[in-house]
Amino acid sequence: MIVAGAVLLLLSGCSSAQDTVNDACSDVKDVVNAVPKFGDPTHAGVTVPALTKQIEAAQTAQRAFEDADADFRGSWERMIKALQESVTAWKGWDNKSRPGASDMYFMLRLGDAKKSADEAKGALNEAASKSGFTECGELIQWKY
Helix, strand or coil, X not given: CHHHHHHHHHHHHHHHHHHHHHHHHHHHHHHHHHCCCCCCCCCHHHHHHHHHHHHHHHHHHHHHHCCCCHXXXXXXXXXXXXXXXXXXXXXXXXXCCCCHHHHXXXXXXXXXXXXXXXXXXXXXXXXXXXHCCCCCCCCCCCCC
């Protein structure tokens, strides 16, 4: 009887940690969904604030992940860094003082940032699935 109670307590404790993580991810999903799609992301004035909102939400949620496994936490951090790389690339693209011939360089930086974000999103989806964090993977449609 005592063992059954201890198992139930242990399981409810795990569920609570999982609920905390899923709730935090749900909050991020709400922020990401509220960000308008980048229909024509022609300048950083539109894209950077949208990326920044997603980064801030992800960093806030990250505080709830102390009980999550290291793979998930690392994947979440990787996603934040990928979004930050996108911000840097967009700020460079929109810099009015950059040389005119640098367009190709910044297009490559934007492409690299998108590839990095795609890879981070894939790793996060996989880690969330393995950890049972149903609100943290594919349900978050990051915009970058």
